[in-house]
Amino acid sequence: MSLESIKYKRGYLEVLDQLLLPLQTKYVKIEGVEDGWKVINKMQVRGAPAIAIIGCLSLAIELLNDNSSDKKVMRQEIEGKLNYLVSARPTAVNIKLAADELISLANTLSADETVTSEEFKERFISSIEGMLSKDIEDNKAIGRYGCEAILKNIEGDGQVRVLTHCNTGSLATAEYGTALGVIRSLHAAKRLEHVFCTETRPYNQGARLTAFELVHEKIPATLIVDSMVAALMHVRNIGAVVVGADRVAANGDTANKIGTYQIAIVAKYHNVPFYVAAPFTSIDMQIPSGEHIKIEERPDKEMTHIGDRRIAAPGINCWNPSFDITPASLITGIITEKGVFLPSMLSTLFA
Ligand SMILES: CSC[C@H]1O[C@H](OP(=O)(O)O)[C@H](O)[C@@H]1O
Numbered sequence: 297m298s299l300e301s302i303k304y305k306r307g308y309l310e311v312l313d314q315l316l317l318p319l320q321t322k323y324v325k326i327e328g329v330e331d332g333w334k335v336i337n338k339m340q341v342r343g344a345p346a347i348a349i350i351g352c353l354s355l356a357i358e359l360l361n362d363n364s365s366d367k368k369v370m371r372q373e374i375e376g377k378l379n380y381l382v383s384a385r386p387t388a389v390n391i392k393l394a395a396d397e398l399i400s401l402a403n404t405l406s407a408d409e410t411v412t413s414e415e416f417k418e419r420f421i422s423s424i425e426g427m428l429s430k431d432i433e434d435n436k437a438i439g440r441y442g443c444e445a446i447l448k449n450i451e452g453d454g455q456v457r458v459l460t461h462c463n464t465g466s467l468a469t470a471e472y473g474t475a476l477g478v479i480r481s482l483h484a485a486k487r488l489e490h491v492f493c494t495e496t497r498p499y500n501q502g503a504r505l506t507a508f509e510l511v512h513e514k515i516p517a518t519l520i521v522d523s524m525v526a527a528l529m530h531v532r533n534i535g536a537v538v539v540g541a542d543r544v545a546a547n548g549d550t551a552n553k554i555g556t557y558q559i560a561i562v563a564k565y566h567n568v569p570f571y572v573a574a575p576f577t578s579i580d581m582q583i584p585s586g587e588h589i590k591i592e593e594r595p596d597k598e599m600t601h602i603g604d605r606r607i608a609a610p611g612i613n614c615w616n617p618s619f620d621i622t623p624a625s626l627i628t629g630i631i632t633e634k635g636v637f638l639p640s641m642l643s644t645l646f647a
C-alpha cells in the first residue's frame with residue numbers, strides 16, 4: 297500500500313501537506329476552490345497529475361454544496377473556477393487539459409434540455425471522481441510498460457540499477473506514481489537491484505518525498521546530492537534513468553523538475569537509456585516544442601532557506617526556475633499508459 301496523498305469521499309476532501317513531510321504527517325481539509333488553489337500554489341500538494349486531480353476535486357466539493365438550479369449560471373461559474381485553478385501553477389499541463397474537458401462537459405450538460413440541474417451536478421461530479429481511479433489505472437499500466445522497456449536491455453533475469461529525479465510517486469499522483477510506478481513495478485518483479493534518488497534541490501522532493509516512499513515500502517534505495525549524478529554513472533553501472541514530466545510538447549521535448557536536463561546530458565554521455573514516464577494527460581499537443589512551455593519561477597526563499605532557517609548569504613540574488621526542458625533528442629522513450637514511444641511518434645498517436 298503506497299502513501300495516501302488524497303483522502304476523498306463525496307462531500308469531503310483532505311490532502312497530505314507535503315511541505316511538512318517527512319517529519320510530520322498532517323492532512324489539510326479542502327472545502328472549495330480557494331482552498332484548492334492555495335494548497336497547489338503553496339506546493340502543499342504538487343505533482344502534475346495530483347495538481348489536476350486535487351484542483352478538480354476542490355471544485356466538486358464546492359459544486360456539491362451549490363444549491364443553484366440554473367444550469368447556465370452553474371456552467372458559467374464552473375468555467376471561471378476552473379480557469380482560476382489553472383492559474384495556481386503554470387507549467388504542468390494536466391490541470392489545463394482536465395479543465396478543458398470539464399468545461400466542454402459543462403457546456404454539453406447545460407445545452408441539453410433533458411438534463412436537470414441535479415443531473416448536471418451528479419454527472420459533472422462523477423466525471424471528476426473518475427479521474428482518481430483512471431490515474432491509478434494509468435500509473436499501473438505505465439509501470440508495466442516501463443518495466444518491460446527497461447528490462448529489454450538487461451540480460452537473462454538480471455537486475456537493474458535505476459536513477460530517478462524529484463518525486464513522481466503516490467505523493468505526485470492519485471497513487472502508485474509514474475516514474476516511481478515503473479520503479480515499483482521493477483521491484484515487484486524482483487528485477488530492481490537498487491534505485492538512486494536525487495535530493496532535488498531546492499524543494500527537496502527527492503530527499504523528503506521519494507526517499508520517504510521508498511523507505512516506507514522497503515525498496516532498496518540510496519539518496520544522492522543532485523551534483524553527484526555524473527560521478528555515480530562513472531563508478532556504477534546505471535541501467536536506466538526514469539523521470540516524470542509536467543508537460544510533454546508535441547515533438548517530445550519535456551518540461552520536468554529543474555535538474556532533469558543536465559541528468560539527460562550526463563546519461564547521453566554515459567550511454568544510459570533516459571526515459572520519461574508520463575500519462576497522456578501530461579502531453580500537450582497544442583505546444584509544438586519545448587521553448588513554448590512556460591517555466592514557473594518560484595520564490596527566492598525556497599533556495600535561501602530550509603524551513604525558516606537561512607542557509608544562503610543575505611542579499612544574494614537568486615534564480616529559481618522550478619523546471620527545465622529536456623530536448624527530445626536526449627530522450628530514449630516516453631513511457632505512457634498506452635505503451636512506450638519514441639518522442640517523434642507522439643504526433644502519430646494524436647493524429
Ligand atoms: C508525476 S509528477 C510530475 C512532475 O511534477 C513534479 O514537479 P513539482 O514537484 O514542482 O510539482 C516533478 O517535476 C515531477 O517529475
